[in-house]
Amino acid sequence: MHGRLAFALLSPGLAVLVAFLIVPLAMIVVISVFTYSPTRIWVPLLTAENYGKFFHPYYLGVTWTTVKVGLLTTLACAVLGYPLAYVLARMRSRWLGLCLFLLVTPLMVSSVIRIFGWLVILGKKGIVNAALAAAGLGGFDLLHNVTAVVIGLTELLLPFMVLPLMASIENIPRAVEEAARNLGANPFQLFRRVLLPLSLPGLVSGSLLVYSVAISALVTPALMGGRKVRMLGNLVYDEVLTSLNWPFAASIAVVLLVFTVAVMVAYLRTLRALSRRGGMA
Amino acid sequence: MKILVALAVLIYLFLLAPLLIVVAVSFDPTDGFRFPPPGFSLRWYVAFFTSETFMRAFFRVSLLVALTVSVLATVIGGLAAVGLVRVLTRGRTLMETLFLTPIVVPEILLGAALFLYYSRLKISTSVAGLVAGHLLLAIPYVVRTVSAGLVGVDRSLEEAAMSLGASRAQAFWKVTLPLIRSSLLSAAIFAFIVSFSDINIALFVAGPESVTLPVHVFSQIVWQADPTIAAASTLQILLIAALLAIAQHMFRLRVAL
Amino acid sequence: MSDQQRPTRDHGITRRRFVTAATSASAILALEAGRARRAAAEDRFTIASTGGSWGDGIKSSFVTRTDFEKRYKTSWAHSPQLESIAMSKILANCGTPIYSVSTHGQAEATLLADAGCIVPYNVDLVPNFKDVQPALTLERPGTGPYYGAYVFLMWALTWNTKLARKPASYKDLWTAAYKGKVAVPAYGWYGIYWLHAVNKLFGGSEDNVTPGIQAVAELVQKNDAIIMENVDHGMKLFQREEIVMAPFWNGRTFSLQDGGTPAAIEYVDNSIALGAGFVIVKGTTMGEVAQRFVNDTLDEKYQLEMTRLFKYPPASRKAKLPPDLERVRVPDREMGRTVKLDWKKINDHRSAYLDRWNKEVLGKA
Numbered sequence: 001m002h003g004r005l006a007f008a009l010l011s012p013g014l015a016v017l018v019a020f021l022i023v024p025l026a027m028i029v030v031i032s033v034f035t036y037s038p039t040r041i042w043v044p045l046l047t048a049e050n051y052g053k054f055f056h057p058y059y060l061g062v063t064w065t066t067v068k069v070g071l072l073t074t075l076a077c078a079v080l081g082y083p084l085a086y087v088l089a090r091m092r093s094r095w096l097g098l099c100l101f102l103l104v105t106p107l108m109v110s111s112v113i114r115i116f117g118w119l120v121i122l123g124k125k126g127i128v129n130a131a132l133a134a135a136g137l138g139g140f141d142l143l144h145n146v147t148a149v150v151i152g153l154t155e156l157l158l159p160f161m162v163l164p165l166m167a168s169i170e171n172i173p174r175a176v177e178e179a180a181r182n183l184g185a186n187p188f189q190l191f192r193r194v195l196l197p198l199s200l201p202g203l204v205s206g207s208l209l210v211y212s213v214a215i216s217a218l219v220t221p222a223l224m225g226g227r228k229v230r231m232l233g234n235l236v237y238d239e240v241l242t243s244l245n246w247p248f249a250a251s252i253a254v255v256l257l258v259f260t261v262a263v264m265v266a267y268l269r270t271l272r273a274l275s276r277r278g279g280m281a
Numbered sequence: 282m283k284i285l286v287a288l289a290v291l292i293y294l295f296l297l298a299p300l301l302i303v304v305a306v307s308f309d310p311t312d313g314f315r316f317p318p319p320g321f322s323l324r325w326y327v328a329f330f331t332s333e334t335f336m337r338a339f340f341r342v343s344l345l346v347a348l349t350v351s352v353l354a355t356v357i358g359g360l361a362a363v364g365l366v367r368v369l370t371r372g373r374t375l376m377e378t379l380f381l382t383p384i385v386v387p388e389i390l391l392g393a394a395l396f397l398y399y400s401r402l403k404i405s406t407s408v409a410g411l412v413a414g415h416l417l418l419a420i421p422y423v424v425r426t427v428s429a430g431l432v433g434v435d436r437s438l439e440e441a442a443m444s445l446g447a448s449r450a451q452a453f454w455k456v457t458l459p460l461i462r463s464s465l466l467s468a469a470i471f472a473f474i475v476s477f478s479d480i481n482i483a484l485f486v487a488g489p490e491s492v493t494l495p496v497h498v499f500s501q502i503v504w505q506a507d508p509t510i511a512a513a514s515t516l517q518i519l520l521i522a523a524l525l526a527i528a529q530h531m532f533r534l535r536v537a538l
Numbered sequence: 539m540s541d542q543q544r545p546t547r548d549h550g551i552t553r554r555r556f557v558t559a560a561t562s563a564s565a566i567l568a569l570e571a572g573r574a575r576r577a578a579a580e581d582r583f584t585i586a587s588t589g590g591s592w593g594d595g596i597k598s599s600f601v602t603r604t605d606f607e608k609r610y611k612t613s614w615a616h617s618p619q620l621e622s623i624a625m626s627k628i629l630a631n632c633g634t635p636i637y638s639v640s641t642h643g644q645a646e647a648t649l650l651a652d653a654g655c656i657v658p659y660n661v662d663l664v665p666n667f668k669d670v671q672p673a674l675t676l677e678r679p680g681t682g683p684y685y686g687a688y689v690f691l692m693w694a695l696t697w698n699t700k701l702a703r704k705p706a707s708y709k710d711l712w713t714a715a716y717k718g719k720v721a722v723p724a725y726g727w728y729g730i731y732w733l734h735a736v737n738k739l740f741g742g743s744e745d746n747v748t749p750g751i752q753a754v755a756e757l758v759q760k761n762d763a764i765i766m767e768n769v770d771h772g773m774k775l776f777q778r779e780e781i782v783m784a785p786f787w788n789g790r791t792f793s794l795q796d797g798g799t800p801a802a803i804e805y806v807d808n809s810i811a812l813g814a815g816f817v818i819v820k821g822t823t824m825g826e827v828a829q830r831f832v833n834d835t836l837d838e839k840y841q842l843e844m845t846r847l848f849k850y851p852p853a854s855r856k857a858k859l860p861p862d863l864e865r866v867r868v869p870d871r872e873m874g875r876t877v878k879l880d881w882k883k884i885n886d887h888r889s890a891y892l893d894r895w896n897k898e899v900l901g902k903a
Contacts, residue, residue: 009364012357013380013420020417021383024394028386031394038886039653041629058897080292087289097529100470101522102293105300107474108521109514110498116306116511116774117299120316124718125779141718144764155296160422163467164429170463171433198433205429209422212384218481222724222767227758227900235896236387241622242726243889244629246393253390260385261378268374313797314777334594334618393626400631484623488636489615492589500618501590505793505848506770509591 025257032250042247050251059235063255066231069149070215074161076154077210078203081161085202086195088162089169103159111156111219118152118224119143144226152220157213161206168202169195204271208264215260232256300518307511314508325512335497335513339520342487343494346408347477350415354472355465357416358423363453365424366431380424383417388481391417396485408491414482419472426471430464431457470525477521582615583824583831585816586640589618592848596641599843600688604834610827621646628655628819635819638828645731647676647685647817648881656817658684663829666836669854673876674813687813687853688835689789689844692868692876693728693735694809696786699800701779707806708736711757711783718762721775721784722754725895727768728812732785733891734884735808735877744883747891755899765900776801789850792866796849805872810879813853 032050034042053059088099106114121127122142129139142148172195180194196203218233225231232252239249302316309315310322329335358380365376383391395414434457442452458465480495487496494517498510587596597616600606606614617624617637625646628635632655642650650656658681659667667675667686674687695705702716711720723729737743737750757763764781766772769790775781777799786803794801816835818828834840841852845859851866852859859867 006364006368009360009368010376013361013364013424016357016413016416016420017379017383020395020398020413021386024391024398025382025386027394027397028390036889038888039629039649041626053893056897058901061901080295083285083288084292087285097525099293100467101525102297104470104474105518106296108478108517109300109303110478110480110495110510112499112502112770113303113510113514114299116314117302119774119778119780120302121298123778123780141762155299158292158296160471163471164426164464167426167430167461167464167467168433171430171460201432202429205425208381209384209425212381212421216385216387218389222765223771227765230896230900233387233389237389238724238726238892238896239889240389240393241620241626242730243892244622244626245889245892246390248889249387249390253387256387257382257385261382264378264381265374268377272374311797312793313799314774315798332591332594334589334591396627397630400636484620485627487619489584489617492618496618497589497593499590500588500592500620502768502770503620504588504590504592504769505790506773507591 028250028253031247032254034247036245036247038244041244047247050248051255053248054251054255059252062230062232062235063259065146065229066215066233066256069146069153069217069221069229069231070211072146072150073153073157073214074207074211076150077158077161078207080154081158081165081206082203084158085162085165085169085199089166090174100163103162106156107159112223114156115152115220115223118148122148122151122224143224144228146225146229149217149221149225149229152224153214153217156220157210160209160213164205164209165199165202168199172198200271200274204268208267212260212264215256300514303511304515307508307515309508309511312507314506314511325508326516328507328509329512329516332509335494335509338492338494338497339513339517342408342491343477344520346411346415346491346493347473349412350419350476351469351473353412354416354419354423354476355469358420358468358472359427359465361420362424362427362431366428367436377424377428381421384421388418388479389484392482392485395482399486407488410486410488411483411491411493414486415476415479418479418482419475422471422475423468426468427461427464430461434460473521477517582613583610583827584615584617584637584639585831586617586619586624586637588621588641593618595844595847599840599847600831600835603843604837604840606831606834610830612824612827625650629653633821635821637819638822638824639816639818639831641814641816642685643691643812643814644674644676644685644687645879645881645884647815649885650817651676651678651684652882652885655820656684657820657822657825658682659686659818659832660829663826664833664836666833666854669838669856670836671811671813671853671855671873673811673873674815674853676881685815685817686832686836687815688841689814689848689850690853690868691812691814691850692788692803692805692809693732693785693812694788694803694805696776696784696791696794696801696803698776698779698782699802702782704802705783705804705806708739708785708808711763711785712753712761714761716761716783718764719780719782720757720761721764721766721772721781722757723772723785724765724767725892725899727766728785729765729895730884730888730891731810731812731879733895734879735810738877739808744880744887747887747894751891751894751898754895758899787850788866788868789848792849805868805875807875808877809872809875811873811876815853 031042033046035045035047037043124139124141128142176194180190216233217231218237221229221231222234236249236252239245305318306314306316307325308321309318310320365373399410438456439452442456478495480499483493483496487493498513501510587593593616621642624640628650661667667683670686675683676685677683695708697705723732733750733754734744736753737747740749740753742749772786773790776794788803791801791803816832822828836854838852838854838857841854841857845852845863849866851868
């Protein structure tokens with residue numbers, strides 16, 4: 001009975017996935033083993049060449065940069081997002097709606113125009129450098145490195161961490177916090193022993209969302225990272241639109257997918273084991 | 282607590298600084314993208330409002346598609362989240378990962394694959410195809426957000442309701458659902474934004490009748506650059522804010538505790 | 539909650555999903571192998587071009603001002619998208635198009651012609667073809683012309699007159715004094731063509747791109763050149779004085795000037811004479827209208843509206859520019875300095891050279 005209920009609840013979502021994801025994904029996998037053709041995009045001749053091409057230090061290096069940026073962005077979002085989520089979760093004021101709205105505004109505008117704002121702030125002739133120049137320093141290239149990309153992505157993806165985390169923290173009764181305080185816990189103990197374990201689901205969801213979106217980033221690494229911070233999204237974009245080498249692009253996508261799914265499954269399994277030990281449902 | 286609030290304010294400044302610059306630049310009377318702007322002019326706003334292309338893309342395509350996607354994704358994804366968290370235990374990790382897969386596939390390739398798929402099936406590119414593509418992107422966010430909220434809700438509350446005579450569905454509807462209101466609202470907002478700001482799927486899937494605002498903004502960047510896109514971005518923020526304020530009023534969704 | 543009932547059901551879901559995926563995968567394989575064709579072509583005269591204000595300009599210049607609907611008695615639609623995406627869509631649906639006409643540069647038009655997805659111009663219906671700048675036309679021996687541009691997009695060298703010295707050639711970009719203050723176009727933008735232009739400057743050819751790759755690699759790695767992703771990026775870099783010199787468009791340089799940036803364009807050796815022109819998609823049911831539409835785009839009086847809007851000179855040699863737009867004209871003398879590129883070879887090497895660009899230009903520290 002429960003199995004049937006589960007199926008009923010999951011079936012609309014599964015239907016969308018099967019109809020619009022599984023088949024295109026199958027197409028991507030199939031194209032990844034076809035041969036590239038400059039005028040026909042691909043010809044249906046099976047080959048392992050596309051995957052072979054991927055295993056070169058440059059492309060593997062780009063993969064590593066992608067994972068690195070993904071992890072660092074997730075970490076930054078967790079560190080900055082937790083205090084924000086806590087403040088918002090415990091906020092009773094009617095400004096909460098506005099605060100939430102402001103949080104998602106960077107997502108609403110085109111990344112290109114948003115990054116122009118960062119160019120004004122971090123550019124060589126930007127605000128930060130101008131302030132440094134007043135102190136006798138300045139002229140630093142603050143863009144075109146991993147930190148800049150992480151900053152740009154964190155600004156964009158913070159709500160994906162904060163909102164699920166906030167929902168989790170809201171479910172922790174204040175009485176529990178007060179009880180802990182009354183028993184003499186200091187803020188760090190309160191966080192480590194009470195808040196963190198109980199808000200783990202929010203942290204997990206937030207991390208998964210931030211990481212998944214961060215690794216497929218395109219515009220932010222291109223404009224804020226430059227050539228030194230190329231990510232897999234940039235590679236795929238160029239291959240699809242410029243060289244029309246969809247087979248190679250497809251092989252990159254398959255590698256990315258397999259790798260990320262493996263990471264996610266491991267992450268989810270580990271956290272489920274941890275939360276079960278912590279006594280949670 | 283005060284330290285946390287101060288920290289929160291700083292973080293908000295970090296988030297909004299680039300956008301404040303964009304808003305400022307949208308009033309630059311020249312197309313020099315000067316910051317601080319040398320004057321004040323509404324010419325780019327006028328350019329936006331008088332451009333039938335931009336207005337149509339904003340109101341008749343992007344907004345409509347995003348609203349549809351938001352509603353559909355929240356319902357479909359919400360149901361899936363309930364199934365995942367409350368009913369399924371075997372194969373849960375597999376399902377959770379499956380529901381996250383769409384956002385891991387590079388969007389431009391997903392868009393290309395969807396285009397090929399639609400043309401093989403002889404479906405013409407239209408608003409429906411765009412909605413389907415955006416649903417694919419939005420559902421993962423909804424599932425993750427609602428799951429996070431659901432996991433924290435105490436099941437004993439539902440069980441208490443059932444022991445008082447309510448059916449399982451009634452207990453869920455009357456007890457649990459109100460408690461995950463803020464998760465559902467967040468999920469709906471995410472779905473809306475994901476659809477509204479999508480560019481890569483729309484690039485391939487949009488047809489003449491279904492060109493979204495981001496496609497026009499992106500086209501603008503490819504051939505020229507004038508602050509119309511700064512004005513468009515500011516308007517996007519204002520208009521969506523207005524929509525959300527109305528929605529919050531209509532559904533009297535107080536997110537406070 | 540009974541544990542006995544659930545496992546079968548979940549396995550049922552899993553098995554069913556696997557079967558669905560397997561069947562769809564085999565279906566796709568079969569479809570790809572057979573290249574299934576669509577039955578219906580486009581239902582209205584459909585013009586594909588970039589969107590935004592460029593698309594608006596095309597509509598106003600070549601549809602509104604030409605009284606298109608009255609003269610051809612047919613409805614029309616505009617399909618805005620990136621040119622490269624329009625090209626891939628035409629290739630993917632070769633023979634049963636979703637557009638009637640589509641605008642592209644010379645390289646993309648050549649690719650479409652080589653793929654057999656476009657039809658040639660009928661010179662009887664397109665008499666204005668003979669007035670187009672020869673560098674901005676394409677013809678096939680045997681079948682005749684298939685491409686004529688309506689605007690002249692000159693890719694040369696833009697520089698900041700206050701912060702840099704007037705350049706004598708592209709090679710000025712390598713000047714050590716400009717370290718970190720120059721930019722090069724991304725391969726995926728116009729870098730692919732600029733690479734070939736520079737390559738020829740350093741003695742290479744379309745089949746031997748090593749001199750160009752090595753030179754650009756040095757520029758990017760030793761002189762810290764920024765990679766420009768698109769027009770907007772380039773303009774912002776110039777406006778914010780982040781760069782003082784870069785290969786760039788003529789029309790956009792004039793826009794920079796109008797916006798107050800002290801920029802100027804120098805038509806150096808191996809500048810690239812690029813164009814935007816309409817190709818007629820094979821299989822269109824509105825072939826005659828398409829030919830006449832193309833003829834309108836090659837008419838100098840309609841081209842002037844595009845020039846007025848976007849500051850790119852018209853491609854027709856008959857065009858007479860009003861005094862306030864005289865500055866956008868490319869002097870004949872400079873036309874001789876443009877580089878001749880073999881578009882077919884550039885297309886053939888697209889993927890291979892992207893690979894080299896990634897590894898050798900972008901890759902090393």
